[in-house]
Amino acid sequence: MRLRIAQDVSALPTWGFSTQSTPWWGTVAFFAIEGTAFALAIGTYVYLYTINAEWPLGASPPNPWPGTLMTVVLLTSIWPNHWTNRVAHAQALRKVQIGLLIMSAVGLLTLAIRTFEFAHLNVGWDQNAYGSIVWVILGLHATHLITDVGDTLVLTVLMFTRHARPRRFSDVTDNAFYWDFVVLSWLPLYFLINWVPRL
Numbered sequence: 347m348r349l350r351i352a353q354d355v356s357a358l359p360t361w362g363f364s365t366q367s368t369p370w371w372g373t374v375a376f377f378a379i380e381g382t383a384f385a386l387a388i389g390t391y392v393y394l395y396t397i398n399a400e401w402p403l404g405a406s407p408p409n410p411w412p413g414t415l416m417t418v419v420l421l422t423s424i425w426p427n428h429w430t431n432r433v434a435h436a437q438a439l440r441k442v443q444i445g446l447l448i449m450s451a452v453g454l455l456t457l458a459i460r461t462f463e464f465a466h467l468n469v470g471w472d473q474n475a476y477g478s479i480v481w482v483i484l485g486l487h488a489t490h491l492i493t494d495v496g497d498t499l500v501l502t503v504l505m506f507t508r509h510a511r512p513r514r515f516s517d518v519t520d521n522a523f524y525w526d527f528v529v530l531s532w533l534p535l536y537f538l539i540n541w542v543p544r545l
Contacts, residue, residue, distance in 0.1 A: 369520050377527050380490065384531055387483045391538055394475050403476040405469040407543035412463035416456060417536050420529045423452045427529075431522035434515045439505065442518055446502040449525070453495030460488050467539075483535055490528050497521050 364370055395401050430445025464484060471481035501521055504514055 364519070367516050367520065369517070370523065373520055373524055373527075376524075380486075380527075381531070383486060384483075384535070387479065387486055388534065388538060391479045391483065391542075394479060395542065398476075401476065402469065402480075402543045403474045405473065405476060408463075408468055408480070408540055409466035410540040412459055412466050413536050413540045416459045416463060417532065419452065419456055419459065420532055423449070423456075423525070424529060426452065427522050427525050431519050434518035434522070437512060437515050439510055442515065443502070443505050446498060446505055446518065449522075450495070450498050450502050453491070453498050456491050457488075457495060460484070460491060464488075480539055483539060487528075487532055487535055490531070494521065494524055494528050497524070 426445060426448045430442060430449055433441035433445060464481075467477070467480055467484070469477035469480060471477055498521055501514070501518055504510060505518070
């Protein structure tokens, strides 16, 4: 007779925060993938910058005010984002609802600013290699903004319905974690797009 050792794990929680959450680990893996995409785009920009005597190629540098405004908004958003993360850990529903409403408004504002940013690059995506890489870099970051804003809006709606279950608080903290990546990844891109052409 073979002895089979087993343990009943049915009493274990089905969700958790941070490293106890499967989506958290998925988010970390996503950071690695997307961080690599940003690194490749930055590497392409730097390569083109170093092999061309003139930079930007036949274009004026971007107007820095939309990118600067974006930077200010993103850095300012760190406080309400971390506050929302903290109250989600405490499972304080009313405060989480307020935090998600604030972060939804911030997210929509960043998308509006990004629209103006594209309009003030002073170069078309198909004009030359400089225009193409600048549009790719800005587009990559815009994709992350859209992804997080969409997730935030969905979570906001859910937290105002009967779906506001304990597990959703973990989703809110994962969303806040992702927003930190969106903010931090923008800082080198802002410098690269707006100030390197002025060096």
